[in-house]
Amino acid sequence: MLPRTSRNGDLIPVRSRGVTMTRIHRITIGFVGCVLLVSLLLTLFLPTVCKSIGWWQYHRAEKLNQRIGEAVANEYPPPGETIPDATIRRINKLTSRRETSYQRAVAAFSAARSLRSSALNDRDLVALANSHIGALGGSYPPLQTISEWKQTVTSARSELETALQLNSENKDAYSALIHFYLREPEPNPEKAVDVCRKFEKRFPDDPDMHASYGYALENSHDRDSAMQHFLKAVELDPLHTANIQLSWLFARDGNLDEAIEVLEKFIKRKPSLGLRSAQVQMDHLSRARDRIAQSEAALSQNPNDIEAIKILAEAHSRIGAEEMALHWLERAYELNPNDSDVIWRLALKKSTMGKAEAAIELYDILLDNAEKPISRESILILLGDASFKAGDSDKALACYKKAVESTPHASSWALFHLAKYYDKIGNDKLAEEYSRKYVEHRKRDEELLANIRALLKGFL
Structure with missing residues (x-):
C-alpha cells in the first residue's frame, strides 16, 4: 500500500489501520470477557436453577401420587364389582402425568450434578432416588429393558447410600433405603432390616423408624417383632399411619375384631394422614368379617x-x-378335585407361600384339563416360575418358551418372564434381547388399547 501525500507533497501518517486493529482487539477481548462472565454465572447459578426445577417437578409428582391414592380409595368399587372405565382412564392419566414429572425431576437433578459435582446435598439425593424409582411407574414390570432397569435401580441405591454418607441423621434417607430394599425386582428384606438397625441406633424413639422397622420385619415373616414395632410407633404417635399396618397384622392373624377396633380409634382421632385409607380398610375388613360369619353359618348347616x-x-x-x-382351598379341592377355579387358586396360594413343588403338580393338572377357564399362557408362565423356584431350570425355560409360542403374537408378559429367566442364569445377551422385545410388544399393546378406547369413545 503506497503512502498518501497532501497537496503540498507532505506525507500523511497512516493511522486508520492502527485504529481499526485496536477496535477489533477491544471487541474480541470484550466478547471473550462476556463469554467468561456468562460461563461463570452459569456455573454459579445454573445448578441452583436445575435443582429448583427438580424439586418443583418432584413435589408435583408427589401431589399427583396423592391424587391417585385418593382416586383409588374413593372411586374403586368393593371387591368383586366391575371397575368403571371412567375411573380407570382417570387413574391412568394421572399415573402417566406422575411418571413424566418424576422423569423431569431426574433430568433436572442430574443436570445440576453434571454441572457441579457437589451441587446436590443429602436431601436432593433422596429426592433424586425417589424420582428414579417413581419414574419406573407403579406397575410391575416397568416399561424398560433389563439393563435400563438395573441401571435405574443401581442409581437409586447409590444416591440413597451417598445421602446417608453425607448426613447420617437424614431420616428420609433411612426410610427410603428401607423401602427400596423391599421393592421389586429382587426384594431383600435382610438388607432392609440391617438398615433398620442403623436407623434405630440413631433414632431409638422415632415413630417413623419403628413403623419402617415393623414393615421390614413383616416382609421378613417375623410378625411378632413387627407387631412390637408397630405398637411402639402408635404409642409414640397415636396419629401415625402405623395404625393401619397394625390393623393388617391383627387381620392376618385372624383377629378381625381387634383389627377393626384399632382402625375405629384411629379414625376418631381424625389424623391428617391416612384417614381415607383407614376408612376404606375398615370397610374392607368389616365386609370380610360379615362374609366369614355368613359362610361359617352356612357350613354349620352343611359342612360340604x-x-x-x-x-x-x-x-x-x-x-x-x-x-x-x-x-379352605385344600378343603374345597378335596370336595371337588375337578374344579379348575379351585385348582388355579390353590396352585397360586401354594406358590406364593413357598410350596413350589406342590404348586407344580397342580399347574400340571391344569395344563391337562381341556375345559379350564384359565389361559394356557398364564399357566405356563406360573409353572415356569414355580419350576425355577424348585430348582428345575430346564423345565422353567421350556415353560417360558411354550408361553411365548402359545399365541400367534407373543404377549409382553411371556417375553418379560423369559427375559427375567435369562437374567437370573447370567445370560445378559439373551436377557437384553427378550426384554427389548417385551418393551416393543408392550408399547404396541398400549397403543392398540388407546386406539380402541378412542374408537369406542367416538361411537359412544
Missing part, C-alpha cells in the same frame, strides 16, 4: 357346602390370612 368354603377361602385371602385361606 363348597360355595361357602370358596367364600371363606377368598375372604381370608383378601385379609392376608394365608394359612386359613390355604386350609
Whole structure:
C-alpha cells in the first residue's frame, strides 16, 4: 500500500489501520470477557436453577401420587364389582402425568450434578432416588429393558447410600433405603432390616423408624417383632399411619375384631394422614368379617357346602390370612378335585407361600384339563416360575418358551418372564434381547388399547 501525500507533497501518517486493529482487539477481548462472565454465572447459578426445577417437578409428582391414592380409595368399587372405565382412564392419566414429572425431576437433578459435582446435598439425593424409582411407574414390570432397569435401580441405591454418607441423621434417607430394599425386582428384606438397625441406633424413639422397622420385619415373616414395632410407633404417635399396618397384622392373624377396633380409634382421632385409607380398610375388613360369619353359618348347616368354603377361602385371602385361606382351598379341592377355579387358586396360594413343588403338580393338572377357564399362557408362565423356584431350570425355560409360542403374537408378559429367566442364569445377551422385545410388544399393546378406547369413545 503506497503512502498518501497532501497537496503540498507532505506525507500523511497512516493511522486508520492502527485504529481499526485496536477496535477489533477491544471487541474480541470484550466478547471473550462476556463469554467468561456468562460461563461463570452459569456455573454459579445454573445448578441452583436445575435443582429448583427438580424439586418443583418432584413435589408435583408427589401431589399427583396423592391424587391417585385418593382416586383409588374413593372411586374403586368393593371387591368383586366391575371397575368403571371412567375411573380407570382417570387413574391412568394421572399415573402417566406422575411418571413424566418424576422423569423431569431426574433430568433436572442430574443436570445440576453434571454441572457441579457437589451441587446436590443429602436431601436432593433422596429426592433424586425417589424420582428414579417413581419414574419406573407403579406397575410391575416397568416399561424398560433389563439393563435400563438395573441401571435405574443401581442409581437409586447409590444416591440413597451417598445421602446417608453425607448426613447420617437424614431420616428420609433411612426410610427410603428401607423401602427400596423391599421393592421389586429382587426384594431383600435382610438388607432392609440391617438398615433398620442403623436407623434405630440413631433414632431409638422415632415413630417413623419403628413403623419402617415393623414393615421390614413383616416382609421378613417375623410378625411378632413387627407387631412390637408397630405398637411402639402408635404409642409414640397415636396419629401415625402405623395404625393401619397394625390393623393388617391383627387381620392376618385372624383377629378381625381387634383389627377393626384399632382402625375405629384411629379414625376418631381424625389424623391428617391416612384417614381415607383407614376408612376404606375398615370397610374392607368389616365386609370380610360379615362374609366369614355368613359362610361359617352356612357350613354349620352343611359342612360340604363348597360355595361357602370358596367364600371363606377368598375372604381370608383378601385379609392376608394365608394359612386359613390355604386350609379352605385344600378343603374345597378335596370336595371337588375337578374344579379348575379351585385348582388355579390353590396352585397360586401354594406358590406364593413357598410350596413350589406342590404348586407344580397342580399347574400340571391344569395344563391337562381341556375345559379350564384359565389361559394356557398364564399357566405356563406360573409353572415356569414355580419350576425355577424348585430348582428345575430346564423345565422353567421350556415353560417360558411354550408361553411365548402359545399365541400367534407373543404377549409382553411371556417375553418379560423369559427375559427375567435369562437374567437370573447370567445370560445378559439373551436377557437384553427378550426384554427389548417385551418393551416393543408392550408399547404396541398400549397403543392398540388407546386406539380402541378412542374408537369406542367416538361411537359412544
